[in-house]
Amino acid sequence: MTFLDILRTALFALRGNWMRSALTSLGVIIGIAAVIVMVSIGQGTQAEIDKMVSGLGSQRLDISSSGGMGPGGARSAQGSRWSLTAGDVEAIREEVPEAQYVAGLLRGGTQVVFAENNASTQWQGVQADWFAINDWKIAHGDVFQASDYGGSTKPVLLGETVRKTLFGDGDGIGQTVRLGRVPFTVVGVLGSKGQGGFGQDQDDMVVVPLETARRRLASSQGMPPGAVQQISVGVDDAKNLASAQSEIEGLLRQRHKIDPGAEDDFAVRNIAQIVATRTATTNLMSKLLGAVAGICLIIGGIGIMNIMLVSVTERIREIGLRMAVGAGPSDVRRQFLAEAMLISLIGGIIGIAIGVVGALIVGKIGNLPVELNAQVVILAAAFSIGTGLFFGYYPARKASLLDPIEALRQQ
Structure with a gap:
């Protein structure tokens, strides 16, 4: 059988049970849509982080006065206690070699x-x-x-x-x-x-x-x-952020006459650490969304495998007849694999459409950064085809191993 013959036979078989085929592809539709939304939000968030880095500076340290103790022992807000001076600025400029700019x-x-x-x-x-x-x-x-x-x-x-x-x-x-x-x-x-x-x-x-x-x-x-x-x-180089921070903290403790073990009257904020924390959080959320999408695809794939096994059982006599008139085991295997992959591919196409629309809606309503590109669509299509191929192989192999004589005896 040629590829077109296999494809035409698979389409005819699916059209005969279109409602069952549609319900079978539902898991794939949900999984692919979840992949689209997850990747789009993840890429959009990463682009937003890159924008934040360019705005804040990835080679930057910010030093502010620590809050003092207010009435009743409550700590006041950071910056409300005047512990930093113009002299500290000049000392950092002169004594910290990694400090390229100080203001x-x-x-x-x-x-x-x-x-x-x-x-x-x-x-x-x-x-x-x-x-x-x-x-x-x-x-x-x-x-x-x-x-x-x-x-x-x-x-x-x-x-x-x-x-x-x-x-x-x-x-x-x-x-x-x-x-x-x-x-x-x-x-x-x-x-x-x-x-x-x-x-x-x-x-x-x-x-x-x-x-x-x-x-x-x-x-x-x-x-x-x-x-x-x-x-x-x-700082002159991002690699020197940690050493510059350590030198600045030591210098300011010395200038402010802070005893060993005593609390600093200033706070150093490393912008790179803030960005790294936000990036780690984004990656964690992307992994969680990816896990949800993966579970949906697995469920969809199991649904495809179950329905294909049912289809093999229902069509044992048809399989025996095909083998009796000359179809080999490989032809039968390719036919059922084609059916499984078509179910998954059609579900993937629908899932891509829903995922793109869903990502745009989530971005608009949830005020989240979304970035769509062709790579996301190609990735989703590859997932859908791979799901059909992986979960359709066992039913296809089972159909190809049937004995044609025993299959023709089935009523």
């Missing part, structure tokens, strides 16, 4: 006003290395000049969201805006970064030099002279 930071909330337009936003007081550490580019205008970091001038850089709110289609360069009650001159606009890895609008902020922020915007916060809320460190 102190102050931040707070404010109302920014231009004419009748205003916006509630966040201000950040930064040092020059902050732009390199966070990979911020200037879309319009210029970055701060070296003289601006002395604190005597009042320049400001606008995030894209703030620029649109205040100036619409204009860039606002040279205009005067008020941060709270203090006038600032717009010298530039930051390039847009959009939504961050944690869902925040990265463009909803304004940036001023650190000393200007200390004197003009943060004077009411009651901070000690020279204090900073956070220190960001850009």
Whole structure:
């Protein structure tokens, strides 16, 4: 028998019991749909993690003040205790060779006003290395000049969201805006970064030099002279993150005169560790979803095998007749394998369609990142064909081993 003859015979047999064939393929449909959804969400999440890494920096350490002890022994929020200083920034820059960039930071909330337009936003007081550490580019205008970091001038850089709110289609360069009650001159606009890895609008902020922020915007916060809320460190190589973190912790403990065994008054956050944790969580969820999809495929495959065994039992006389007129065991085996693979392939095609639609719906309703591509479809089709081939082999082999004389005696 030719391949076309086998295919035509298999289609005729399945059409004769189309309802049973449809129900048999249900497990494969569910399994393939689950594979599509699982892989699409996994790839989308990984792409989101990559986006977060590019936004946060994979070679970065963030140091913040640890929360102090409040009334009744309750620990206050991290950053509420002023334990870091500009001197710590300079010490890290000079004494930690792996630290390529170091920048102190102050931040707070404010109302920014231009004419009748205003916006509630966040201000950040930064040092020059902050732009390199966070990979911020200037879309319009210029970055701060070296003289601006002395604190005597009042320049400001606008995030894209703030620029649109205040100036619409204009860039606002040279205009005067008020941060709270203090006038600032717009010298530039930051390039847009959009939504961050944690869902925040990265463009909803304004940036001023650190000393200007200390004197003009943060004077009411009651901070000690020279204090900073956070220190960001850009390490020269990702391989040196652990050693740089250890050196920084030792240096700050020495500078802050912390006794051995005593608790640090600062906290070092390794961005790479956060990303690694999130990646591990994503991989675990992908494995769980993969296990569910695998179980569905196994159940579907067992269903195919059971139905094919029933079909062999029902068609013993037909098999004997085919062998009597010249069909060999290999022809019978190929025919039943073709039927099993057709059931699985048709179920796979339906499952692919449901999986693609389901992934898009899950992404929209569940607000999850989804990434569909041709490789996912090819993988799902291969799974469906493999399922039919694996679970259809035993019934096909059983049919091919029947004795034609005994088969013809069956009623």
